[in-house]
Structures are given as C-alpha cells and as structure tokens.
Amino acid sequence: MSSDKVRLNTEWLCDCGGCHVALVDLHEKILNVLESVEILKCPVLTDEKSYPEAEIGILTGSIRTEHDRHAAMEMRKHCKTIIAFGTCAVYGGLHGAGLAHSREEIINHVYRDNPTTITDFAPQDEIDGLEKLVIPVDEVIDVDLYMPGCPPHAHFIFEALSALVNGKEPRVKHESVCGGCDRTMKKTDVSEIKGSNEGIPDDDICFLSQGYICLGSVTLDRCLSPCPNHGIMCTGCAGPIMQILSEPTRDLRTEVSERMSRITAIPAATIVESMEKSAKTHYAYAMATKMIGNKPTFLIKKWIADVEAM
Ligand code: SF4
Ligand code: SF4
Ligand code: SF4
Structure with missing residues (x-):
C-alpha cells in the first residue's frame, strides 16, 4: 500500500x-x-x-x-x-x-422475565x-x-x-427531511390522529396534513428523505434539526404539534398528548444527548409514568 x-x-x-x-x-x-x-x-x-x-x-x-x-x-x-x-x-x-429504565429492569426484561427466554442467567x-x-x-x-x-x-x-x-472541511447541510420530501403540505379538515398502520395514506400529501405524525420537519436530512417518499412516516432517526438542539424551549412535540395543528383541525394539545404517549418512539434517537435530556420541556419519565397509570 x-x-x-x-x-x-x-x-x-x-x-x-x-x-x-x-x-x-x-x-x-x-x-x-x-x-x-x-x-x-x-x-x-x-x-x-x-x-x-x-x-x-x-x-x-x-x-x-x-x-x-x-x-x-x-x-x-x-x-x-x-x-x-x-x-x-x-x-x-x-x-x-x-x-427510560434502570439497568436492572433492562437485564431482567431481556434475560429473566421475557416469556421466550426465561432464565436465571444474566451475563x-x-x-x-x-x-x-x-x-x-x-x-x-x-x-x-x-x-x-x-x-x-x-x-x-x-x-x-x-x-x-483532500484536507478540506466537510460541508455540513442543515436542511430537514421535509426539504427532500415530494409530498405537499396542505390545509385539511382532518380531525383525528391516525396510527402509522391505520388507513391508506395519499401518496402526494404531507403525512401531517393527513393526521399521521411524521418527524420530517424536525429531523436533519442525512438520508435524502427515503421514508416519506416511499410511503413511511419519518421517525427522526438522523436526530433533530439545529433549531431544536440549540434553543432550550423548542422541542420535537411542540414544533410538530404547532405545524400539524395549523394544517389540520386537530388541536395542538391533542398532538402533544399523543406524542408523549409514544415518547420512547418519538424521542428514542436523541434522548441520550444532554441537548435534549436537559431541556426544561423534556419530561420523558413523567410521560411514561402517565401512560402506565392509564
Ligand atoms: S412532515 Fe413528513 S410528509 Fe410532511 S413534508 Fe415533511 S417529511 Fe414530508
Ligand atoms: S426515519 Fe430516518 S431515514 Fe427515514 S426519512 Fe426520517 S431521518 Fe430519514
Ligand atoms: S442504530 Fe446506530 S449503529 Fe445502527 S445504523 Fe443507526 S446510528 Fe448506525
């Protein structure tokens, strides 16, 4: 070589x-x-x-x-x-x-209390x-x-x-997934949030307009937007856009709920509540960073406790 x-x-x-x-x-x-x-x-x-x-x-x-x-x-x-x-x-x-769980809870769930792998062994x-x-x-x-x-x-x-x-600084783009998404955001009278497996979404209209929670607008584009362009809502796997990370009070759920409530008939509070119920899904990718974990709006343990108490 x-x-x-x-x-x-x-x-x-x-x-x-x-x-x-x-x-x-x-x-x-x-x-x-x-x-x-x-x-x-x-x-x-x-x-x-x-x-x-x-x-x-x-x-x-x-x-x-x-x-x-x-x-x-x-x-x-x-x-x-x-x-x-x-x-x-x-x-x-x-x-x-x-x-969202202690080490003991995770080890017990994976090795001891899992119905398919019941064992006293934990490694x-x-x-x-x-x-x-x-x-x-x-x-x-x-x-x-x-x-x-x-x-x-x-x-x-x-x-x-x-x-x-070549000894150069790589270019860093800050566009969101929406920038590469072919769907169009438009005002609708959709009044209920749908689960990702409910109904058949229209291929041309933004998921938010149709009542599906899509994190494209709050997610950094490091993927060229494959999911929304192939019929799947963005789950935010590339992590949040810079505005969410850098401004303490901006948050995934508040941003998405404001945007979605403006283009549908769903109240922002309903969208926030729905996202909190699925917090481990919507926040999973970046919850370990202090930029998210230290936000005054980040209350994941409380959201999980609220859902478990229902
Ligand atoms: S929110 Fe999702 S579906 Fe809507 S434009 Fe952005 S990436 Fe596309
Ligand atoms: S889920 Fe990940 S790969 Fe899919 S569009 Fe969102 S950021 Fe890109
Ligand atoms: S889960 Fe982690 S290691 Fe696996 S593809 Fe995603 S970022 Fe990479």
Whole structure:
C-alpha cells in the first residue's frame, strides 16, 4: 500500500453494526475511497486488535459499557481527527430509549422475565460492565466532526471522506427531511390522529396534513428523505434539526404539534398528548444527548409514568 495514503481506523461501540455496513457499502465509490485511504483497523474488514496511528478515526455507536469507554479513549489517543459517525455516536441513538429504565429492569426484561427466554442467567460476569447511562461519544472524548444518520447515507459519507482526505472541511447541510420530501403540505379538515398502520395514506400529501405524525420537519436530512417518499412516516432517526438542539424551549412535540395543528383541525394539545404517549418512539434517537435530556420541556419519565397509570 502507498505510504502517502490517508490512514484510517474505525471502531464500533454500542451499536447495531449498521453504520459499519454503510461505510463499506459505498458501491463503486468505495474504489475511489480506497485509492486515497489505507484502512488499518476496521472491525468488519480487518483483524487488528490494537489502535495504529492514523489520520482519521471513525467511531460508531455510543458509550454503554466499560469497553466502549476504553475503545473511544484509545481511538482519541491514536487518531488525529475523530468522527462521531451515525446517530448513536452523535446523540446516543436508538438504544438511548434504555434511559427510560434502570439497568436492572433492562437485564431482567431481556434475560429473566421475557416469556421466550426465561432464565436465571444474566451475563454481567462474562461481559464488560454495563454503565449506568447511554451517552454520546463526545461526553467521553473530544470529537472533531459529527456525522449523524442511522446510518448516514452513502452520499454524505462519500462527500465527507472525500473532503477530509483532500484536507478540506466537510460541508455540513442543515436542511430537514421535509426539504427532500415530494409530498405537499396542505390545509385539511382532518380531525383525528391516525396510527402509522391505520388507513391508506395519499401518496402526494404531507403525512401531517393527513393526521399521521411524521418527524420530517424536525429531523436533519442525512438520508435524502427515503421514508416519506416511499410511503413511511419519518421517525427522526438522523436526530433533530439545529433549531431544536440549540434553543432550550423548542422541542420535537411542540414544533410538530404547532405545524400539524395549523394544517389540520386537530388541536395542538391533542398532538402533544399523543406524542408523549409514544415518547420512547418519538424521542428514542436523541434522548441520550444532554441537548435534549436537559431541556426544561423534556419530561420523558413523567410521560411514561402517565401512560402506565392509564
Ligand atoms: S446510528 Fe443507526 S445504523 Fe448506525 S449503529 Fe446506530 S442504530 Fe445502527
Ligand atoms: S412532515 Fe413528513 S410528509 Fe410532511 S413534508 Fe415533511 S417529511 Fe414530508
Ligand atoms: S426519512 Fe426520517 S426515519 Fe427515514 S431515514 Fe430519514 S431521518 Fe430516518
């Protein structure tokens, strides 16, 4: 391999593996990347256990175990530029929904009280300790570049890697999923919220106009809007848009309810109530980040308790 190539390490922490699959799933563009990048460590491609010195380090997944913490710190020590890659690394990701429960509740539910896997065995002694919280990577190490997405679309991965290997700052776009959605928002007299599996939505009209909760307007576009363009409501997997993150009192449910109530006959309070009932779904991807968790409007434990008390 040529010594003038940019050296790359990747490491996965607590995640589903999807971000690493996305990294090596650039189709023919992987050839362009390999022309200028030398992959030294990558759990899905190499059997490298140590952390070689590298210019770029890509971390996927969030910190949930002692292993994750150690691996993130080793990557920081040995890589010049660290990229938090994917929604798990940037915001904690889907398993951030675990924050709504204690470690004991999760372990008991998965290993002991689950009707299909009843056992007295729980693997605490065999694996690295589960930490108390799920946290994004930048709560443990400094991060140089954030690339949310679950996983980020190949278009954005290629764009960022190309910029970095050429010594440039990657371009960061701030559009929401709505920007790439072909549906049209229009005023309707829809008066009830529908579940995602209820009825057959019109293909051309915005889901919000039809009474379906879609998070496209409050979600960063790191995917080129595939879900709403293929008949599925956006569940916010790339994490919130900058306005939600940066303004303390702006929140997913308040933003969506205001927008949806303006284009339907559904009162904003009804939409807020509905989103709170499904808080673990609507907030899952980013609830582990302090930018959401510390908001004065973020009351997930209370919302869950209210629903359970019904
Ligand atoms: S961001 Fe999504 S695809 Fe990537 S590791 Fe997390 S859950 Fe998987
Ligand atoms: S809210 Fe959803 S359906 Fe409506 S325009 Fe945005 S992405 Fe499309
Ligand atoms: S449209 Fe929404 S749910 Fe679908 S991939 Fe994009 S951010 Fe994720």
